[in-house]
Structure formats: structure tokens, C-alpha cells
């Protein structure tokens with residue numbers, strides 16, 4: 736029997752935000768390899784399958800086990816939350832195949848990444864060019880991360896911050912952004928998007944620290960660009976229609 740590796744994104748949490756292909760991939764799989772928490776998120780799909788869980792820092796172990804199972808002829812789903820590209824399992828799995836000269840049958844199944852899930856809850860903050868930055872300094876030196884923060888701030892990109900749990904680094908990042916943006920620039924904080932304990936906060940660059948306490952491992956932050964504003968309790972980043980057209984309902988010009 737010929738094995739296959741699905742590298743699957745589960746989306747942010749709740750079943751309605753899954754993709755059909757993700758559900759199909761998991762149903763077709765004999766083996767599921769996942770970080771313990773993510774295995775719970777797909778618990779309804781894995782009955783009767785071999786489920787191999789591992790802790791957070793064991794990403795290479797998970798990639799290795801998944802590949803070994805495929806070599807045994809199994810169909811395997813290697814699970815990431817959100818999308819498997821975005822700080823997920825796709826890259827380590829492909830690197831592992833590349834460095835071992837393995838030509839396995841594989842398919843990457845995209846999912847709704849946290850930036851998009853958080854943005855949907857906040858309004859339309861990502862309507863223009865944006866930069867996504869992970870504040871995890873486990874594999875990337877802090878100075879390199881902060882350099883990217885500075886360049887993104889300078890470039891007036893909307894900035895999505897993944898992994899903001901490292902509070903000292905988060906505070907340094909926000910201080911850098913504040914050098915380039917007005918204190919009233921909207922900041923969205925979304926904890927556990929599409930999960931039971933979801934929390935959505937819209938604050939701004941001068942006031943965000945008041946909410947630092949809610950920031951945990953499952954929180955994403957979005958800092959607006961120079962044109963982002965808040966209206967009706969939502970963040971809006973204009974696409975530029977206001978520069979050329981009229982938003983009045985009864986005026987066609």
C-alpha cells in the first residue's frame with residue numbers, strides 16, 4: 736500500500752470554520768499526528784484512528800513520526816492549527832523530506848489562519864497591505880524580530896502579531912510601533928477566536944497595556960496603519976475609496 740502525507744490546517748477552532756478538504760483528509764487518514772491541544776479540536780473526526788500526540792516544542796518529532804508512518808504505507812494527517820504554512824508544520828515537514836531525499840506523496844491542505852480569524856472578529860483591519868510577525872523568539876533571535884517590526888512600522892503596514900505571549904518582547908515591539916504611529920491608532924486583541932472562551936477587544940496604541948493581562952498563548956493582535964479607524968465598535972482600514980468616491984447612500988457620484 737502506498738502512503739500519503741496530508742499536512743492539514745484545522746482553522747482557528749470551531750467546526751464551522753473548517754474546510755471541506757480538511758475534513759476529507761482527516762477522514763481518509765489512518766494516523767493523526769498532532770500537538771495535544773489540536774488533537775482535541777478535531778476530536779469528533781478521529782474515532783478509530785491511531786492518534787499520536789506530542790508537546791509543543793516537539794515539532795520535528797511530529798514531522799519525523801508522520802513521515803515514518805507514511806513510509807510504512809499509512810495515510811497520515813499531520814495537523815497544524817489555523818493554516819499549516821503560517822508558523823505551522825508545512826515547512827518543517829518539507830525540510831525533513833528534502834534533507835532526507837524523500838519523494839513522498841503529500842498534499843498541503845490550507846486552513847483559516849489566526850490573522851484572518853482575528854480580523855473577521857475585529858471588522859476589516861486587513862483591508863490593505865499587512866505584515867505578519869511572530870513574536871516567538873524560540874527559533875528566531877529577538878533582535879531580528881524587532882528589526883522586522885521596525886521595518887513594518889516604517890512601511891505603514893497593518894501589523895499582525897502572532898505569539899504575543901512573550902510580554903517583554905511584545906512591549907518592546909509596541910514601543911517601536913508607537914514611534915511611527917499616532918497614540919490613537921487602533922489595536923485589536925483577539926483571544927481564542929472561534930473557540931468557547933473567545934474575547935475580542937479594540938483598544939489603541941496608548942491604552943493597549945491595560946489589556947495585557949488577557950494576552951495568552953492563543954491570542955493574536957492587529958495594529959492598524961496610519962489610516963485605520965474605529966467605527967460602530969469595529970476596526971476599519973480604508974481601501975482608499977474615500978479618496979475618490981462618495982459614500983453617501985443617496986448620491987451616485
Ligand code: SAH
Pocket residue numbers: 747748815816817818819820821822823847848849850852853896897898899925926927928929930951952953954955956
Ligand atoms: N498555524 C497557526 C499559527 C500557529 S502559531 C495559524 O495559521 O493560525 C500560534 C499562534 O497563533 C498563537 O500564539 C496565536 O497568536 C495564534 N492563534 C492560533 N489560534 C488562535 C485563535 N483561535 N485565536 C487567536 N489567535 C490564535
